[in-house]
Amino acid sequence: MHSIISRINNVSAFLSSCLMCLLGAIALSSFVFTADPKGDLAIASVKVYPAKLQRYPRQKQEMAFVNFNISADLTPLFNWNTKQLFLYLEAEYENTQGVLNEVVIWDRIVRRKEDAIVNVVGKNKYHFKELSRQFRGVPAANYTLKYNLMPHVGLLTYGEAATSPAPVEFHIEERVS
Numbered sequence: 001m002h003s004i005i006s007r008i009n010n011v012s013a014f015l016s017s018c019l020m021c022l023l024g025a026i027a028l029s030s031f032v033f034t035a036d037p038k039g040d041l042a043i044a045s046v047k048v049y050p051a052k053l054q055r056y057p058r059q060k061q062e063m064a065f066v067n068f069n070i071s072a073d074l075t076p077l078f079n080w081n082t083k084q085l086f087l088y089l090e091a092e093y094e095n096t097q098g099v100l101n102e103v104v105i106w107d108r109i110v111r112r113k114e115d116a117i118v119n120v121v122g123k124n125k126y127h128f129k130e131l132s133r134q135f136r137g138v139p140a141a142n143y144t145l146k147y148n149l150m151p152h153v154g155l156l157t158y159g160e161a162a163t164s165p166a167p168v169e170f171h172i173e174e175r176v177s
Contacts, residue, residue, distance in 0.1 A: 026081060027154035033079050039072025039118075039162035041089075041145050048135045048172045062135050064128040064170060066091070066105055070120040070145060072161045077149055078113040085110040086148040087118065087161070093141035095132060103128060140167030 002010075044067040051063045068089065077085055088107040094100050105124035110116050130138065143164040149157040 023153050026152075030079075030081050030151055030154040030157075033081075035076035035079075037072060037074045037076055037147070037159070037161045039070065039074075039145055041072075041143060041162035041164050042069040043143050043164050043168045044068060046141070046168050046170050048170050050174075059133070061129060061133050062172070064124075064130075064135060066124045066128060066143075068106070068120075068122065068143070070118055070122075070162070072118045072145060074110060074116040074118060074147065074161060075113055077147065078116055081151045081153060082113075083111075083150045083152045085116070086150065088146055088148075089124075090144050090146055091128065091141045092144065094139060095130060096137045097132070101130075135170045135172060138170055140169045142167050 046066050048062050048064045051061050053059050053061050088104050091103045145162040
């Protein structure tokens with residue numbers, strides 16, 4: 001007959017094959033659940049102030065400060081395969097050389113469906129600097145609230161929850177008040 005080791009090998013091979021089939025079905029079923037989250041994004045103001053670089057204090061740098069209102073209902077994105085949701089506000093603008101820049105200025109990780117209704121009135125979390133060190137001559141920027149859906153099993157999904165209704169100009173201040 002068969003030894004105990006060969007029986008354990010057969011059972012473990014069968015169970016691992018069943019587990020792989022189950023995980024494949026879970027990953028494929030994520031494509032069936034499509035969600036369209038709704039949200040509103042309002043940019044209150046974008047002000048640019050002169051600043052000094054910490055590393056090079058003699059060099060001048062302009063920094064932008066964005067005040068925004070976000071209200072979004074992201075609960076349709078949560079199902080039984082959702083691990084977490086990475087939510088971020090992105091500014092997209094073209095600099096004076098014609099290069100398209102996409103800058104993340106705020107983010108949040110949403111781990112539970114109860115926290116998926118987002119109402120934020122705030123300002124940028126990260127430094128918003130231009131590589132040319134000044135925002136003069138830079139056209140208006142478009143702002144978009146984007147998300148990255150991270151499932152337990154399957155592929156990452158990216159999408160947009162809200163966009164600003166119109167591009168917002170950079171308002172340049174001469175000095176900090």
